[in-house]
Amino acid sequence: MNVSKEIMEKWGGETLIIHLDKDTQSIILIAIHSSQIGPAAGGLRMKKYKNLEDAITDVLNLSQAMTSKFAMANMKWGGGKTVVYLTRDLDNTERELFLMRFGDILKSLQGRYYVGPDVGTSSEDMDIIYHTGKPYVFSRTVKAGGAGSSSVPTAYGVYAGIKTTCKFLFGTERLEGRTIFIQGLGNVGQILLKILLKENAHVIFTDTNTELVDRILNQEEKVQFLPPEKSYDVACDIFAPCAHGAILNPNTISRLKCKGIVGAANNQLSEPEDAERLKLRGILYAPDYVVNLGGAMGITAIEAEGASEEESIEKVQKTISETLEKIFINSKSDDTNTIEAAVKIAQQRLEKYFSNTIEI
Template identity: 40%
Template sequence: MELWKAMELDNAEQLVLCQDRNSGLKVVIAIHSTSLGPALGGCRMWDYATEEDAIRDALRLAKGMTYKCAVSGLSYGGGKAVVMGRPDSFRRKDVFRALGRFIETLRGRYVTGIDLGTTVQDMDVVRLETGYVTDTTGSLCATGDFTAEMTAYGVFLGMNQSLMQDNGSNTMANITVAVQGLGKVGSFLCRYLHGAGARLIVTDVDDQRVRNAVQQYGAAAVHPDHIYACACDIFAPCALGAILNDSTIPQLQCRIIAGAANNQLAEEKHGIMLNDAGILYAPDYVINAGGIIVTAAELNGYDESIARRQVERISATLSTVYQASLSEGIATSAAADKLAEQRLSRVLP
């Protein structure tokens, strides 16, 4: 893998590869931009097939965080830490203590937090070595599942805005939503949707999660491979990224795509494909920004009520993106990128 080319492809500022022999830690820290402020983004733990996969994922996720912060009006840049390996393959406390030491050497250029595969307890260990960490015990974002709920809340509000854009009404009553992925965010989203009167179609690789949704919300369950072809008003990707691609887009039978997953488009061209197909796409880093918005609110010393109100701005941001898409005749994904890049360009030399 040519690291410089990989960095240039995503226009990343810094790529740090760290290892600690004693704990077995191997971590990739990608800092995409600090133009607006310190790079903010969680730490995920995943058993990647190759080192190249881990590096590409870190770089792509870090870029997404930059755009998410920029389009949301936050004074932070984007970063991401990726710990390679299975959770049972090393001594967890030693790993995260070593990670904290490496983050401390960056002197505030990167602030970490929880992400896929990591926990509040992991961040407590990181805190032993550095102050550049969020989501620790007692913090706003570590209270219950506040971050996940606010991410779902933002997606729910974005769905309402998308319905208004699509047909002039934001009522969820009798709207059919197909939810792909029933982790914390997907489950909270189902609760919001059910409460608003939506009909649910759900899928997940975890059968118990599916059974819970069927029992609690009267959802219809489908096999993970069949979710794309379900007839619905809104398709909500809430699992892995790159699921909107050459294979899945032709299967879609929805009017709107609005979900919590990161990096939903496999390639830039897929945003154009959705636009050409007449499907309204809510750009992922706009609609799923609730989590990073409340993290930034906490770092700025705000309480839960203020954080929640700031999440509610997602509707207005999404409306701005939709209007730009229409007026300029471009895909919504391109309109969101343009909005984020305009804010970034105002602070660049």
Template identity: 35%
Template sequence: MAAPWDLPDYDDHEGVHLFHDPDSGMRAIIAIHSTHLGNAAGGMRFWHYPDSAMAITDALRLSRGMSYKNAMAGLPMGGGKAVLLADETRTKTPEMLRAFGRAVDTLGGRYVTAEDVGITDDDMVVIKGETDYVSGLPVEKGEAGGDPGPSTALGVFLGVKAAVNRALDQDSLEGVHVAIQGVGSVGGGLARLLAEQGARLTLADTVDARVAALAEELGADTVSVDEILFVDADVVSPCALGAVLDADSIARLQCKAVAGGANNQLATREDGGRIFERGILYAPDYVINAGGIINVGLEYLGQGDRAEVEARIGKIPERLEQVWQESAATGDPASTVADRIAKQLIGR
């Protein structure tokens, strides 16, 4: 396996840390992309990878995305990400979580963790027993913090509305057809918010029971996960895992806009250009899905309550519009514009 700095996605990371605790079986990667704006903040993902190289690549891509996301969200925090490696059975134990907490603590605050895929706020309580460099803990109603999923969903919802306004020249979501890939915490929350505004929904998820129940609740249609991106819809919203937009899938899109909550939706940087060339409006993922890190970031920083969280999430459409306006003016893809702005903010 190549060294991390030889991988295409290394991108001048400040550090890539590998941890192993034999007693608990914990194996983890913590990637720190930038601390230019402050402590590197980003969630921990519990996932099974076919090999170590794929795990490290995912950590690198997610970490860089957090640098850009936190910068674009106006948070005084850098970007980092952790991957807690799962076995094929995805067995997660308190001992593994505690060992991970001790690993985070050895970095002395350069990295602040929170929950991501496969991790809950109860898991964060276990980790909190070993380190103070943690956020996303259960909080009282009205306070910043807790599960970031609903905050991410709110930001994506506002971003979808902004995309509909620009791509369809329509203020209302009534009758707008949105195809959502993945209906977990973020995608499911997004679906409910869209349904309240009269949107027409098509849903897909790898968990059949989950998507069937939500479709019945909201009166939505369902298709397979292999079909969802290619539904003839106004908006396609990827809200599962990343790298779903590549040369093949982009060529098959039948939508006017792509606006979703998944991280790293583009398989390669060139894919942003492919979407742009097709005339499809793209909402850069780390701009539209920043609601969760705004929530747990303000919790960690002790800056504001739930009202402040929602006020900052409310600025996501403004940031998207800034990107789209510059894209239209320069002829550069929205993904390129967003990267350029974010790099300037983190001094690169």
């Protein structure tokens, strides 16, 4: 893929690093979207892609979303992201050595970018990176002195988003009797499921991992499983995408039978126009980069500000609830979709900081 000046200008960020790891033939992509307010921060995603173009598109979009996420939370961090385009599976030794080499690259950036776990990586991986990349690593294991997984604050942030969305839709944030469909039971989805069951919500879920599905059905009597291919046809109050991105497109949006969408997945819209399509269908969309900011906010509150886990979760829920409420109110009063309302708020908060300087 030719990374042209046009692509970089459309992205609106600062720096894109493309590095070939010769030992594994994996390609490391580090996107720093903004470091004007503060250092850029964002997770390390390791996965296979169809091609390099898809990997570059992913890292650019994800880093841009991180800038919006921090802006919505009034946090003095900029957006960044790392994507590792894996060309093959790595054994344990190869993986460890690869992460150590990535730590060297991270260290060379001298604090412009901080990393944490994302899809395909864990707190244990952050422990390894820390050896060569310290101190620019978030979310190490508790044993190693970090805050551990970001899944808990992320899930509680989604929970707060669901309550706020229900309050706007139905006049009450009580979830008892509400039907909530969770698409994807990864770490965040599983925690969210347990939280919602405690609220006596009617929870329906789907996942492609059959062993996980069987385990959940054996553990939780009150949940209902739905085959993945029926995800967009289920009647529910809230649809919670907690797996892959780009799942909301003209085809799936036309099939939806929900009142609102609130989920942890990144980049849920396949294209910006999908926000307007949801509005025209009368479906209230909670912008994903607001709903899922709990991980970034919770971990930085603990590791950078010295907050306890309880204090960080309280801060996450308050911030997400207040931000979504403002987005929903502005969207209604201005007759715009919720993404437009969110972008306007983020731009106002970034205006005095953000520079259009671009490095290629």
